[in-house]
Amino acid sequence: xxxxxxxxxxxxxxxxxxxxxxxxxxxxxxxxxxxxxxxxxxxxxxxxxxxxxxxxxxxxxxxxxxxxxxxxxxxxxxxxxxxxxxxxxxxxxxxxxxxxxxxxxxxxxxxxxxxxxxxxxxxxxxxxxxxxxxxxxxxxxxxxxxxxxxxxxxxxxxxxxxxxxxxxxxxxxxxxxxxxxxxxxxxxxxxxxxxxxxxxxxxxxxxxxxxxxxxxxxxxxxxxxxxxxxxxxxxxxxxxxxxxxxxxxxxxxxxxxxxxxxxxxxxxxxxxxxxxxxxxxxxxxxxxxxxxxxxxxxxxxxxxxxxx
Numbered sequence: 001x002x003x004x005x006x007x008x009x010x011x012x013x014x015x016x017x018x019x020x021x022x023x024x025x026x027x028x029x030x031x032x033x034x035x036x037x038x039x040x041x042x043x044x045x046x047x048x049x050x051x052x053x054x055x056x057x058x059x060x061x062x063x064x065x066x067x068x069x070x071x072x073x074x075x076x077x078x079x080x081x082x083x084x085x086x087x088x089x090x091x092x093x094x095x096x097x098x099x100x101x102x103x104x105x106x107x108x109x110x111x112x113x114x115x116x117x118x119x120x121x122x123x124x125x126x127x128x129x130x131x132x133x134x135x136x137x138x139x140x141x142x143x144x145x146x147x148x149x150x151x152x153x154x155x156x157x158x159x160x161x162x163x164x165x166x167x168x169x170x171x172x173x174x175x176x177x178x179x180x181x182x183x184x185x186x187x188x189x190x191x192x193x194x195x196x197x198x199x200x201x202x203x204x205x206x207x208x209x210x211x212x213x214x215x216x217x218x219x220x221x222x223x224x225x226x227x228x229x230x231x232x233x234x235x236x237x238x239x240x241x242x243x244x245x246x247x248x249x250x251x252x253x254x255x256x257x258x259x260x261x262x263x264x265x266x267x268x269x270x271x272x273x274x275x276x277x278x279x280x281x282x283x284x285x286x287x288x289x290x291x292x293x294x295x296x297x298x299x300x301x302x303x304x305x306x307x308x
Contacts, residue, residue, distance in 0.1 A: 098128035132159035149185040167208040196226040217246045255285035
C-alpha cells in the first residue's frame with residue numbers, strides 16, 4: 001500500500017510507504033529526483049519495475065515520461081488496456097508529445113485497431129517529422145500489422161535519412177530491421193531475394209559500424225538463405241561456413257546450419273559431402289528431423305538410429 005502525495009511537489013522531503021500487511025512496516029523514505037527514479041526503474045524488470053514507476057508517478061504525477069515508460073512495460077507484458085491508460089494519460093498531460101502518440105499507436109496496433117494505430121502515427125509524425133524512431137515504429141506496424149511491405153520499406157528509408165552520421169549506431173539498427181522485413185517479404189516474392197543479398201552486402205560494408213558476432217551471424221545466415229533461394233549454391237555454402245565460424249557452442253544451432261549445408265551440397269551434386277554434413281548435424285542433435293530425401297537413404301537412416 002502506498003500513500004499518494006496527491007500532487008507533484010518537488011519541495012517535499014519524504015514519502016510515506018507501507019511495506020507488508022501491517023502498520024509496523026511504515027517507514028519514511030527520502031524523495032528521489034526524476035533522474036534517480038529513471039535510473040532505478042531502468043535497472044529493474046517485471047513487477048518490480050512497474051512498482052518503481054508507480055512510486056515515481058506517485059511522487060511526480062504530472063511527469064509525462066513516467067507514463068510513457070510504464071506504458072511500454074505494460075505493452076511488452078501484453079497488458080494492452082493498462083498501456084492504453086498510461087498513453088492516454090500522457091496525451092492528456094501533453095497533447096503535443098509525439099512519443100505519447102507513438103505509444104498510443106503501438107498499443108492500438110497490438111489491440112488490433114489498425115485504423116486507430118494509423119491515425120495515432122499520423123499525429124505523431126505531424127508533431128515531430130524528424131524523429132527516426134517514429135518512422136521505425138510505423139514501418140514495423142506496416143509490415144506486421146498491415147502486410148504493406150512497400151510502405152514499411154519507405155518508412156525505414158525515411159528513418160535512415162534522418163540519421164546522418166555514419167557512425168551513429170541507429171543506422172545499423174534501422175538497416176537490420178529493414179532486412180528483417182525484406183526477408184519476410186521475400187518468402188512470398190521469391191525474386192526479392194536478390195535485394196536481400198544486396199542489403200546484407202550494404203550492411204557488411206558499413207565501415208564505421210561495429211557489428212557484434214551475433215549480428216554477423218544473422219547477416220550471413222540471411223545471405224545464405226537468399227543465395228540458396230537464388231540457386232547461387234557456392235555463395236550459400238561460403239556463407240554457411242562463415243556462420244559456423246561465428247556461432248556459439250549451442251549444438252542445436254550447429255545442427256541446423258549443418259543440415260542446411262547438406263541441402264546446399266546436395267544441390268551442388270556433392271552427395272558424399274552432403275551425407276557427411278548431415279551426419280555431423282546428427283552428431284550435434286540426434287533428434288534432428290531428416291529430410292525425406294535422406295529418409296530413403298538406408299545407410300544414413302541406419303546411422304541415425306545408431307546415434308539415437
